[in-house]
Amino acid sequence: MTDDTLLSASGATVSPEPLMQMMQGLHVTGIVQAGVELGIFDQIAGGNRLATTIASALNADPRGTRILLDALAALGLLERHDGYHLTALAETYLIPGRSSYLGNMVNILAGPWAWEGFPRLAEAVRRGTTLTERPWETPGHEFWETFSPSSVGAISGPGSQALAELMEPWASPRDSLDILDVACGSGLFSLTQAAQHPKAHATLLDSAEVLDLTKETIGRLDLAERTSFIRGDAFEVPLAGPYDLIIVSHLFHHFSEERCLTLLSRLATALKPDGRLVIHEFISGAAPSTTPFPYLFSVIMLTSTGEGEAHSLDTYERLLRESGFTSPEVHPSRGMPSHFLIAGRAG
Numbered sequence: 485m486t487d488d489t490l491l492s493a494s495g496a497t498v499s500p501e502p503l504m505q506m507m508q509g510l511h512v513t514g515i516v517q518a519g520v521e522l523g524i525f526d527q528i529a530g531g532n533r534l535a536t537t538i539a540s541a542l543n544a545d546p547r548g549t550r551i552l553l554d555a556l557a558a559l560g561l562l563e564r565h566d567g568y569h570l571t572a573l574a575e576t577y578l579i580p581g582r583s584s585y586l587g588n589m590v591n592i593l594a595g596p597w598a599w600e601g602f603p604r605l606a607e608a609v610r611r612g613t614t615l616t617e618r619p620w621e622t623p624g625h626e627f628w629e630t631f632s633p634s635s636v637g638a639i640s641g642p643g644s645q646a647l648a649e650l651m652e653p654w655a656s657p658r659d660s661l662d663i664l665d666v667a668c669g670s671g672l673f674s675l676t677q678a679a680q681h682p683k684a685h686a687t688l689l690d691s692a693e694v695l696d697l698t699k700e701t702i703g704r705l706d707l708a709e710r711t712s713f714i715r716g717d718a719f720e721v722p723l724a725g726p727y728d729l730i731i732v733s734h735l736f737h738h739f740s741e742e743r744c745l746t747l748l749s750r751l752a753t754a755l756k757p758d759g760r761l762v763i764h765e766f767i768s769g770a771a772p773s774t775t776p777f778p779y780l781f782s783v784i785m786l787t788s789t790g791e792g793e794a795h796s797l798d799t800y801e802r803l804l805r806e807s808g809f810t811s812p813e814v815h816p817s818r819g820m821p822s823h824f825l826i827a828g829r830a831g
């Protein structure tokens with residue numbers, strides 16, 4: 485279907501091309517996923533440029549390999565001239581071992597949950613909730629063990645650095661910098677700051693299984709002496725404290741407004757009177773046509789959680805007020821379409 489296949493609607497000419505692209509989204513994902521799974525990008529980065537030799541190195545069929553290579557070229561991840569070459573996009577993000585590697589994210593964004601959940605989206609809409617028996621917010625859900633290591637590099641790295649820079653003028657003059665990183669995942673949001681402030685101590689809170697995976701990063705940053713752990717459910721486990729800084733990155737979108745309020749009220753009791761709470765989140769509220777990400781993300785939450793969605797700034801402002809925090813400063817994140825909301829304790 486090409487742009488010259490135009491239909492007339494209400495006197496205007498409308499191309500079906502955007503709709504056809506939407507309907508083929510699943511094909512694109514499958515092609516990228518197969519490229520990553522087979523190690524195509526690694527082969528080409530290593531100088532293997534022909535379909536036949538790539539097929540033989542991957543123990544794959546030559547015709548199947550050629551078809552996939554051409555499809556990857558059609559998507560703009562490869563160029564085909566005298567064999568196959570990586571485009572800048574693939575070279576930057578799809579070579580395993582690089583700090584910017586994003587290839588494993590395809591198994592997060594398009595993991596088994598997506599192939600099972602999205603075909604049943606209409607039914608989730610009818611019911612208003614996930615159809616899965618184990619929603620992602622279930623404490624200790626195994627999904628996070630896959631997610632956490634995958635997010636260490638390109639996903640959490642730029643945002644963690646942006647937050648460290650943002651907090652620097654506030655953090656530097658303080659005598660102490662005890663940080664609680666709630667639902668820490670990779671731990672990068674607190675560990676990056678701890679690495680920059682010798683006085684800082686990071687307390688990482690998450691499931692025992694996810695916390696085990698943070699040890700490599702802690703070792704790499706030489707922070708074992710200044711890191712401790714709280715294993716368990718953020719809604720239940722004693723938080724200790726009080727802390728100078730509490731960071732909650734990409735957790736609240738898993739829950740209803742009511743549950744967010746419950747958690748925020750708990751966190752208020754664990755923060756020093758002059759401390760800061762940082763929420764790092766996808767924020768809805770702007771027009772979907774200009775800021776699509778949070779609205780598309782909310783569909784993921786609809787298919788995979790009981791009551792989650794990307795809440796609006798108005799909602800966070802109200803929840804912060806009701807749980808004893810000040811109105812937040814809002815700053816854009818880096819590397820992700822998220823924002824930092826930074827609040828102190830009210831009164």
Ligand SMILES: C[S@@+](CC[C@H](N)C(=O)[O-])C[C@H]1O[C@@H](n2cnc3c(N)ncnc32)[C@H](O)[C@@H]1O
Binds near residue numbers: 628719
């Ligand atoms: C989307 S990841 C965010 C990880 C990290 N904060 C970041 O932004 O990169 C969500 C994390 O929340 C954790 N989590 C989910 N529900 C939780 C709960 N009730 N208590 C503690 N951690 C929870 C998961 O294990 C996972 O590591």
